[in-house]
Amino acid sequence: MCKKIAVVLNDSGQTETIHESSVIKVYSKEKDQWEEINQFPFTLKGLMVVKAIRENMLYLVETLGECKIIVAKKLSGVPNSMLDMSGFTIVEVEGEPEEFLDDVLERIEEYEISLVEAAKEKEINTRPVSPKDDGHYYINLKELQNKNSGVTSKQALLPFLNNTIFHQLKIICSHAPKWLEEELKRTNMKSTIEMVNPNEYKIVVCKKTCDEV
Structure with missing residues (x-):
């Protein structure tokens, strides 16, 4: 798990809504200490047009890079949706970073x-499997979510995409997850989508070749 957390702050160093913020600071935990590794001005204050909000949020996602945990006083609407689609874990907390960083990380890990x-208790495999152990993985999200509606596509796929070396991942689903495209761009992967039946799609994910990068 990447131990980096972005925090939306106001001028007083307290967490703030993204519409009233002044700065975003990124913290990283090295050994047992939190260190501020980046900060940049950011606010959506005064922005009313959805296009402008989206453009600013895309900039935020790109700037944060591999940091996929963000803390704010409150996050809702378009900013919340875009961060969620981009694979972020969103936490709403009031206070100063030093008061809650450890608690936030602990809560996410728990x-x-x-x-x-x-998943183990219900004997449901929530991650892709490689039947031949040859780097070719498969997961039927449609079947998985029919058995357990509490499992989201992000929960089933993100840990695998971030932590597993593979040649190919085949996904069967009822629709293409909205967040997947941005995650594949971030990790230098590509995908193809094919409708195999009504309301059933096959997505094949693999690494980009050198001439595609």
């Missing part, structure tokens, strides 16, 4: 562990 344990 949540991820609980998902794994819950």
Whole structure:
């Protein structure tokens, strides 16, 4: 798990809404200490046009890079949707970073562990499998979510995409996850989508070749 957290702050160093913020600071935990590794001015204050909001949010996503945890006083509407689609874990907290960074990280880690344990209890495999152990993986999201509606596409795929070396991943789903395209761009991967049946699609994910980069 990447131990980097972005925090939306006001001039007083307190968490703020993204429409009233003044700066975003990024913290990284090295050993047992949190260090500020980046900061940049950012606010959506005064922006009323959706296009302008989206453009600013795209800039934010690109600037944060591999940091996929963001903390704010409150996040809703278009900013929330765009961050969610881009694979972010969103946490709403009031206060100063030093008061909550450890708690936020601990809560996220506990949540991820609980998902794994819950899946084990229900004997449902929530991650892609490689039947021949040859780097070719497969997951039927449609079947998985029919068995367990609490499992999202992000929960099933993100840990795999971020932590597994593979040649190809085949996904069967009822629709293409909205967040997947941005995640594949970020990790230098490509995909093809094919409708195999009504309301059923096959997505094949693999690394880009040198001439495609």
